[in-house]
Amino acid sequence: MILTSFDPLKKEQFQVLDKDGKVVNKDYEPKIDDDTLIHMYKTMSLARVADIKALQYQRQGRMLTFAPVQGQEAAQIGPMAALDKKDWLVPAFREAAAMLYKGVTLEQSYLYWYGNERGSQFDEGVNVLPVNVPIGSQINHASGVAYASKIQKQDAVALAYIGDGGTSHGEFHEGMNFAAVYNAPLITIVQNNQYAISTPRAKQTKSETIAQKAVAYGIPGIQVDGNDVLAMYAVVKEARERALKGDGPTLIEAFTYRLGPHTTSDDPTIYRKDEEVEEWKTKDPLIRFRKYLTNKKLWNKDKEEALQEEYKKLVNDTFKKVEASGLVELDDVFKYNYAEMPRDLQKQKEAYEAYLKESEEN
Amino acid sequence: MAELTLLQAINKALEQQMEKDKSVVVFGEDAGFEGGVFRVTAGLQKKFGEDRVFDTPIAEAAIVGNAIGMAINGLKPVAEIQFSGFMFPGYNQIVTHAARMRNRSRGKYGVPMVVRMPYGGGLRALEHHSESLETLFAHIPGLKLVIPSTPYDAKGLMIAAIQDPDPVIFMEPKRIYRAFKQEVPDQEYKVEIGKARVVKKGEGMTVVAWGAMMRETQKALKRLEKENIDVELIDLRTIAPLDYDTVLESVKKTGRLLVVSEQVKSLGIASELITRANEEAFLYLEAPPMRVTGHDITVPLPKGEHHHMVDEKRIAHTIKKLANYEV
CATH class of the missing domain: 1.10.287 (Helix Hairpins)
Structure with a gap:
């Protein structure tokens, strides 16, 4: 059991892959079939390319304000790969990668940030709630979705995202407490990317870890290396099994970093040092996972180059389509x-x- | 005198009041170190220290609730809500506590706080960043609500708000934060809360606006320069308590009333102004009062916002319609 082996009160952090893609925790290396591993990597890559391109479009005045996901792909793709299709994703507003994996199309994702409500009109069978801009309120929705799943015996969990800043919000507490009391099948992932706009994590909470807040709710909490896609997968897999057994919610702190700005309206150089950003770049979740796949002989340079070409074209074509959609x-x-x-x-x-x-x- | 934008004028007012009165404290999400996402509080933490100017956790209920506690116990808090669309967790504190405290303690406890928040549309902004929700405050007895439309008024109203013994909601039309500059006196001065301003005298029609709509209305009047419509233009400046006297006096003179508002159509500030005109100036009216507003819909995202946003064209169109109205 991972959840009982890493004590958030002792600042223990769960990791499977180190930053060089080496397995450091063989016992917990999840068994994922090759196709899924590759699909995970590809979706992370697509999210990254889409993000970088959107930033370019935005700087050219062709895209409106959006919240870049760069650096947090593992904290989103690992968990989504561990879910079933009928499980629910309840995002905050920086979950473009998770949404892609769960069946939201790139076109829809772009369309939302482009300023068209059709971007939240997801396809039938895609159990994803729209982007949630107000802070923290989605935790209660997720708790409600989970509760409904439980009493209607849908055999599905709800997985909610929130940021480190969001945990300061009353609704985070209210939602976690509610779900815990009723053993709702809820998994809450706090993407601790170290900053809420300009405000550092230390100014949000005096708790040593965010995961330790779980203790007060009477539920398991664990801090995970959020840039380690396998660790994120493994822990969500276990939390999901618990939830479906009726054991209630789990709180997962994904320790990660937002490599870009809060949104395109933000200038992070005001409050972050370049050295800090450079240090985190060495922990890039994509590089780490690519090394792992390369070691497993599932990936190579040629495939990487071909994928990058394919995605650049796909993203360009998709954005052109979005631009052509014009006004509402x-x-x-x-x-x-x-x-x-x-x-x-x-x-x-x-x-x-x-x-x-x-x-x-x- | 200095040429300032509306945003800079608010910053100057805060700086001046903090200098003068040690009980003034300023806080909000990103309002300390960074000086706010719009930089309204820029430079204040450096000048006055982290005890008096600070970042808060993301929690609007905590921001407003703490401001209430501080105000009760001797401070004059100026709290920032980052965008008015996010005020709802704090709205509970504003409505159920700040607004009622003086009355329920029969005057023992006042809440001399200011809650600032940028608001309004037309900026192609994200969801929840474009609403115009002033009615939600104006509807609550015990609250004062001001909305400046010029740098001069912004500074004078902010100083008056900080010195006011009651809770003042200070809504800032972010669309015109940096739209233009105006000469603003360096010294301290107040613009009286509860007093509208006659921007332009006229005999043919009364046009009332506030916030960013003042500028749109002025553009519309420019468009109509050759039309020979003699408009009296009134900037409300304070929404609560509203200066009905100035508006009704004007309506009695002109016989025609148009209210311009970027709110949704029904049950807004325009509704109340028109009701008062009907109640108290009915026999002077030469045409039914009119309003230009948004529709009763959720403010659309940017690619559909133009359907909802009031623009100079629509204002000019309605002014002409009202001017030409014959019974």
Whole structure:
């Protein structure tokens, strides 16, 4: 049992792969088939390419503000690979990689940040809630989703993401406590990327680890190397089994780092030192996983080059499609506020259409 | 005198009041070291130290709740909510505690705090970053609510807000944070809370606006320069307590009222102004009062926001319609 072997009160951190991709904890190396390993790596890579390209588009004035995911891919892909299709993902707002793995398309993901609500209209059978911009409130949604799954015997868990800053929020506490009391099948992953915009982790909580907050809820908590995709996979696999047995929620602190800005509106050079960023770059989750796969003879330089080419093209083509989508139709902004449009709202729409027609004629 | 933006004017007001009064403290998410995501509080921590200017954990209920406690116990907190769309956890504290404390303690405890928050749309911003929710505060007895539209008023209202014995919600139209500069006196001065400003005198029609809509309305008036419509333009500046006297006096003179607001249409500030005109100036009206507002919908994301956002074109269109209205 991983969850009982790493004590968050003693600052123990669970790791399988070191930063050079070597297995340091053979007992806990998860057994994942080769196809899945490669799919995991590919999705991490796609998320990375999409992120870097989006940043370029944003700097060119073609993309609006978004929250880059760079550096946190392992903390998202490992957990998603450990879930079943019917399990729920309840994201915060920096989970583009997790969402991709769970079936949100790159086009939808881009479309949301491009400023179109269609980007949250996911395909049938994709159990993912929309991006959650307000801090912390999603933990209660996830707890509710999990509770509903339990009493309807859906045999599915809910996995929620939140950041280190989010744990300061009342709703984090309320949601964790609620889920714990009712043994709801909830897994909460705190991506501790060390900063909440400019505010460092030490100014959010005096707890030594975020994982130790689990102790007060009476549930397991563990700190994991968040840049280690295998460790993240293994721990979520175990938390999921617990949850489905009816043993309740688990709190996982993914110790990681946001390599980019909070959002594209943020300038991290004001509050972070270059050396710190450079140090974390040596722990890049993608490089580590690639080395692991290369050692297993599942990956090589040629494959890498071909993949990079393929994804650059895919991302470019997808973004062009998103750009071509243009503005949102008037119908769209009115018709989804209620299942059935109230009569007065219909009248407001008609009055506005009449105005548009009139002002066009003048 | 210095030429300042609205944002700089608020910064100057904070700096000046902190210098003068040691009980003034400033805090919020990223408001300390970084000086806020918009830099409204830039330089204050360096100048006044970390006890008086500090970053808070991300927790709006804690930010407002602590401000209430500090205000009760001798400080004058100026708390920042990073975006008004995120104020809801703090809204509980504002409504159920700050607004009622004076009344329920029969005057024993006042809550002399200021809660600042940038608000409003038109910036192609993320979800929850474009709403115009001033009604939610204006509807609560015990709260004061101010919204400046110029750098001069921003400084004078902030100073008045800090010195006010009651809780003041200070909503900042972020769309015009840096849109233009204005001469702002270096010395301390107050703009009276509860007093509207007649921006331009006129006889033909009363147009009322506030916040970022003032600028849109002024652009609309420029568009209509050759139309010979004699508009009296009023900037509310304070939403609560609202200066009905200034508005109604004007309506009685002009006989026509237009309210421009970027809020959703129904049950907003415009609704109340028009109600008052009907109640108290009905016999002076020469046309039904009108309003230009958003629709009763969730503010769309940027690619659909233009359907909702009030712009100078729509304002000009409605001014003309009202001017030409004949019974």
